[in-house]
Amino acid sequence: MSLAKKLPWVFKYRPRRIDELVNQEEAKRLFIEWLNSWFQGKPGKKAVLLYGPPGSGKNSLVEAAAKERGLELIEMNASDYRRSTDIERIAIVSSRGGSLKSDRGRIIVLDEVDGVSATADLGALESILNLIENTSHPVVLIANDPWDPKLRELRDACMMIEFKRLTKTDVKKVLRSICSSERLECEEEALSYIAEKAEGDLRSAINDLEAVGEGFGKVTLATVKALLRARDRDLNIFDVVRKIMISKYAWQAREASTQTDLAPDELIKWVHENLPRQALDPDDLWRAYEALSRADVYLSRIIRTGNWDLLSYAVDMMTAGVALSIKNEDYKYKWVKYSFPETIRLMVKTREARQVREDLARLIASHLKCSTSTVKSDVIPYLKVIFDNNPEYAAKLALGLNLSESMIRYLSESKGDTIVRQVERFRQEIRKTGTEGKPTSTIPESRPSSKRTEKKEVKSSRGLEDFFKKQL
Ligand SMILES: Nc1ncnc2c1ncn2[C@@H]1O[C@H](COP(=O)(O)OP(=O)(O)OP(=O)(O)O)[C@@H](O)[C@H]1O
Ligand SMILES: [Mg+2]
Structure with a gap:
């Protein structure tokens, strides 16, 4: 069995070109015009909001357009909106020119934006508006129901493009063509039955067809009814897991x-x-x-x-x-x-701690010119040992690397307080000698038990390299 044959049909039969999308002529026309206006450098609105019922082709249209024009898609969905920083990260990427991967044009896709209003983080809406204002790439917002009052500002910032509920005829047309590609014997009434139950949702119709085709090898009214009658579309996840096991x-x-x-x-x-x-x-x-x-x-x-x-x-x-x-x-x-x-x-x-670890890894990686994963596996564990055992030395490292308080506490739970205080003392010391910002300043070697009393030079607010070169 070939690989393609094993792909779920909703992936396998995704429209590759815009004209393969059934219906939605008005939406296609408006979207193409808008996209063209972007690439001619004169977008009327910088973002569009595609809205309409599930499985009507919203994502399919964007994906087909990207494929046709060789554009890269940068996508986010509802679960990413809980943190406005995630949106800001996308915003930074979107305001830059080329990407790491390629120099192709890009489309920024924010899926399920109607999910934003339900989340506690209303800062997310602010960030999305910011992104739209500053972006140098086309932004596509997608929603099922965009009429929540909280989304008013977003609606104003976007060109609204409506997707119609697909008709039974549309759905049947796609099902019929899939049957013929799959050489699947099918009865007209069976397709009607599937289309009827799908209520315009082509994704669920295709899934139904695949389930029947795979299970019974042919699609007759009897087999379709046998499978779908018992089917509850809103099965909750526990029921799904149970169904898998039994x-x-x-x-x-x-x-x-x-x-x-x-x-x-x-x-x-x-x-x-x-x-x-x-x-x-x-x-x-x-x-x-x-x-x-x-x-x-x-x-x-x-x-x-x-x-x-x-x-x-x-x-x-x-x-x-x-x-x-x-x-x-x-x-x-x-x-x-x-x-x-x-x-x-x-x-x-652990979300917060993971974020601190991520930021810390990025900071150190930029000093050491290595990857963040190397930092996580080869550097952070040693830093933790140092931070747990030698707060004095740890404080110097923290100062040299300009670590935030949460990073210090991440590196040592038990000695975090001591190190933070020590860093503060160093800072005051530097300020007192009035040399902060000047090329050289001194940090007293104040380890009481240490016999070494000589003072060493360090550039106070520079990076690790200087610190190691001059201080250690
Ligand atoms: N207009 C269409 N023409 C052809 N195929 C379609 C169309 N709409 C949906 N499909 C099929 O249904 C599947 C789901 O479509 P898509 O992901 O575009 O839906 P959507 O509108 O984004 O839905 P949702 O709101 O649930 O995310 C696609 O893989 C595609 O095969
Ligand atoms: Mg979608």
Whole structure:
């Protein structure tokens, strides 16, 4: 089976060109005109807001346009908006000319902006408005429902482009063409039934078609009804995980994963967390974990290489792989209580510390001219030892590197206070001698137990290099 054949159909049959999008003629026209105006250097509005029902082609249009014109997409979605700093980071990238990857033009995409109003961080809206004002690249906002009063300013800053709910005829047209590409036998009434249930959401219609095609090999009204009648589109994530575990056939487990919007890298956490609750037979458990670990390997390979063809293998492993591993029926169908993934909880809890570590790594990396991951693995652990054991020396390092208080506390929980105070004393000392900012100044070697009493020179607010050269 070829790789392409294993890709989920919503990826495989994504429109590659703008004219492959069905319907949405008005939206396509307005969007193309706007994009052209950008590249002729005269955008009327710097941003557009694409809005309309789910699965009607909003992201597809942007992606097709980017592909046609060789533009790079920089995308963010609702979960990124909780921190306005993340948006500012994008804003900085977007105001610069070329990118690290290439010198191609770019489109900045902010998906699910209607999610912003629900989050506590209203600073995010401010940051988005700022981004629109200062950007030197086209900005595309996407929302299902843009009419929240909180989004008024955003609406004013954007050209509004509406996507219509796709008609049953539109949906059927796409389904029919997929059936013919897949050489899948299908009955007209079966496609009508799928289209009817989809209520204009082409994504869910394509997913339904794939589930039926994969499960039964042909699409008849009977098979469609058998599969879809029981289907509840709003299955919650616990139900999805449960469905995966109790699936008897591979296709059932795969199909369950299409009933959630959760990305595979999230889904795997849910399965991982709850697997040992369901699969109590040790034989089942190791087999299932074997499958999960393979899924994990594929996922990290996708991240490393950008090879999305591996996605369907990862999904197969974490759904079908797990389902078929749990064989002991004493446990397989037993109802057990599931819980929220511990890793996600932990990530939320440690978010601040991780941010400090990230900033620290970046700061040191810029001094040492190496990568941040090298700093994290080879430098920070040693710094922690120094900071825990030699506050005096640590304070000098902190001063030389210009570390913030939270960075110092990150490096040493127990001695953080002492070091911060010591740094402050050094600063005062420098100020007292009135030499701050001048090429040389002195820091007293004030370690009481030290026999060394000579004073050494240091440029007070310079970087590590100077500090090491002159001070140590
Ligand atoms: N107008 C269309 N023409 C062709 N295919 C479409 C169209 N709209 C949606 N699709 C199909 O449905 C899938 C989902 O579409 P897309 O991601 O563009 O939806 P969306 O409008 O962004 O929805 P949401 O609001 O849920 O994010 C695509 O992979 C594509 O295959
Ligand atoms: Mg979308």
